[in-house]
Amino acid sequence: MKIQFAFDDELEHVLVSVLHNGWTWADYHAGNDAMLQYPPNLAIPDGIRVDQITDWRNTGTLPSDGLGLINIRKGHYITGLSDKDIPRNGGITVHIGNPVFVSALLNAFGIKLTSDQIRQRIVPTLERAREVIREHRLMQAD
Helix, strand or coil: CCEEEEECCCCCCEEEEEEECCCCHHHHHHHHHHHHHCHHHHCCCCCCCEEEEEEEEECCCCCCCCCHHHHHHHHHHHHHCCCCCCCECCCCEEEECCHHHHHHHHHHCCCCCCHHHHHHHEECCHHHHHHHHHHHHHHHHC
8 A cells, every 4th residue: 555554662552654655546535545444543542633644755646546525525525424534622633745736735735834933843854743743742741
């Protein structure tokens, strides 16, 4: 599969998704379905914060098997019906990759980020993504 995911081995309750060249919208929808049924996700008690890291470094294009905005809306509709969607309970998504590419990609999905959000939520490495989540969790705990 061109989209892989697993819970992080360093930070608790952080799902890491990695997209690879050639991913399709069919892969995106299959990945969402699998994530909603993923036993470690189902095992997280209600009310627990769950964050997400999405790694775009291994892909450079949008899928050619459909329109981004339509597929994202369809995906959000389906995942939004579940109490196991990620992020949840105050969790955030941090993206790994080139800020210009990732922000353009998200914009194509109808997700518009401010300049501050681009600087804060699109980072170059997995280690930095973890730091952002740690910082956000500390701010939320105050």
